[in-house]
Amino acid sequence: MTYRITLLPGDGIGPEITAVARAVLEHVAALEGFRIEFATCAFGGASIDEFGEPLTEATLKTCQASDAIFLGAVGGPKWDRADARPEAGLLALRKALGVYANLRPAAVHPALAGKSPLRPDLVAGTDVLIVRELTGGIYFGTRERSADSASDKCTYSRGEIERVARIAFEQARLRRGKLTSVDKANVLETSRLWRDVVTEMGARDFPDIELDHMYVDAAAMHMLRAPASFDVIVTENMFGDILSDEASMLPGSIGLLGSASLGENKPGLFEPIHGSAPDIAGQDKANPFGAIEAVAQLLESLGETAAAGRIRDAINTMHEAGEWTGDLGGSLSCSQAGVKLVERLEAEAVAAE
Numbered sequence: 001m002t003y004r005i006t007l008l009p010g011d012g013i014g015p016e017i018t019a020v021a022r023a024v025l026e027h028v029a030a031l032e033g034f035r036i037e038f039a040t041c042a043f044g045g046a047s048i049d050e051f052g053e054p055l056t057e058a059t060l061k062t063c064q065a066s067d068a069i070f071l072g073a074v075g076g077p078k079w080d081r082a083d084a085r086p087e088a089g090l091l092a093l094r095k096a097l098g099v100y101a102n103l104r105p106a107a108v109h110p111a112l113a114g115k116s117p118l119r120p121d122l123v124a125g126t127d128v129l130i131v132r133e134l135t136g137g138i139y140f141g142t143r144e145r146s147a148d149s150a151s152d153k154c155t156y157s158r159g160e161i162e163r164v165a166r167i168a169f170e171q172a173r174l175r176r177g178k179l180t181s182v183d184k185a186n187v188l189e190t191s192r193l194w195r196d197v198v199t200e201m202g203a204r205d206f207p208d209i210e211l212d213h214m215y216v217d218a219a220a221m222h223m224l225r226a227p228a229s230f231d232v233i234v235t236e237n238m239f240g241d242i243l244s245d246e247a248s249m250l251p252g253s254i255g256l257l258g259s260a261s262l263g264e265n266k267p268g269l270f271e272p273i274h275g276s277a278p279d280i281a282g283q284d285k286a287n288p289f290g291a292i293e294a295v296a297q298l299l300e301s302l303g304e305t306a307a308a309g310r311i312r313d314a315i316n317t318m319h320e321a322g323e324w325t326g327d328l329g330g331s332l333s334c335s336q337a338g339v340k341l342v343e344r345l346e347a348e349a350v351a352a353e
């Protein structure tokens with residue numbers, strides 16, 4: 001079997017973590033006996049520099065013709081005032097691929113409990129999956145700006161809410177059977193529609209799932225008060241973006257979380273949840289585990305569950321051995337963490353023989 005995987009390294013630490021992701025993909029492919037054909041395309045700021053736009057037609061075509069896409073991260077101060085922004089390329093890619101459901105798991109391995117800024121007893125046992133709507137809402141509404149006023153329009157249709165809610169309910173069924181829908185229905189009309197649609201779907205199609213609703217401000221508070229009480233969270237684009245960065249502090253670093261962006265069809269888009277981290281870019285300091293977790297999610301989407309399992313085992317072994325990058329108090333560089341993980345993959349393969 002040969003898979004076509006497009007790599008979009010992007011900007012800042014994007015290329016550093018993408019190099020690790022590629023090495024991990026190559027190693028598990030060799031261990032599991034499948035082949036990967038890689039295509040690498042400039043994306044985001046790197047594409048603006050080369051082609052004048054963050055997402056070219058050619059890059060989009062390459063992405064659409066692949067089985068899966070891995071993205072590092074985009075953006076940085078160099079392009080913050082540019083007419084074409086790297087982030088606009090990312091939004092356009094997500095929209096063009098139709099990847100409306102963004103799955104962002106945050107689990108606390110016991111070895112990480114002391115790494116969170118929260119008390120270890122509080123974060124122990126946390127295993128939450130945030131299902132973020134990814135191709136609608138305020139990030140995609142019309143924007144207007146005059147000298148002294150600005151507006152961003154937030155719109156959701158029933159269909160947009162239904163399709164992401166269905167994925168969240170199905171994920172809850174595969175996990176602990178609990179879904180928390182997060183909105184701001186005490187203020188926003190879009191949230192009132194969101195709540196109605198999720199409630200109707202729950203009663204009609206998922207009576208076995210325990211459904212509750214929370215306002216986003218309270219959800220942000222409960223995430224710190226009792227993180228282990230959450231199973232699956234479903235929420236709109238912007239709330240999910242913010243809550244997932246918050247959730248990354250449960251295991252202790254934003255560098256740990258990966259994400260899968262899925263739609264009706266392949267390819268899916270797989271990326272760590274963090275950005276391009278300009279403050280540490282070019283220093284080989286980034287934590288690559290979120291990128292590696294995204295690789296495991298990518299392999300799952302291809303049906304390569306054994307390969308994904310190998311990766312997760314190797315990550316867990318590294319947590320247990322305290323083999324971390326600086327953000328978690330470890331001494332490994334980004335590239336050293338990648339090499340260590342590959343060594344762990346090899347060692348575990350030999351041990352299993």
Ligand SMILES: NC(=O)C1=CN([C@@H]2O[C@H](COP(=O)(O)OP(=O)(O)OC[C@H]3O[C@@H](n4cnc5c(N)ncnc54)[C@H](O)[C@@H]3O)[C@@H](O)[C@H]2O)C=CC1
Nearest residue numbers: 073074075076254255274275276277278279280286287327
């Ligand atoms: N998916 C994407 O491509 C995203 C892009 N961005 C863009 O990234 C740029 C920087 O945004 P920020 O708000 O600073 O968010 P950020 O996520 O890039 O960085 C926030 C903080 O977390 C740290 N950090 C991030 N990833 C890390 C990793 N793997 N290992 C260790 N530390 C890590 C950074 O050093 C920084 O202190 C902006 O241009 C933003 O628009 C932001 C989020 C997502």
Ligand SMILES: CC(C)CC(=O)C(=O)O
Nearest residue numbers: 087090091139241273274
């Ligand atoms: C361009 C932004 C929406 C990227 C971001 O913050 C994210 O996807 O987490």
Ligand SMILES: [Mg+2]
Nearest residue numbers: 241242245273
């Ligand atoms: Mg974000």
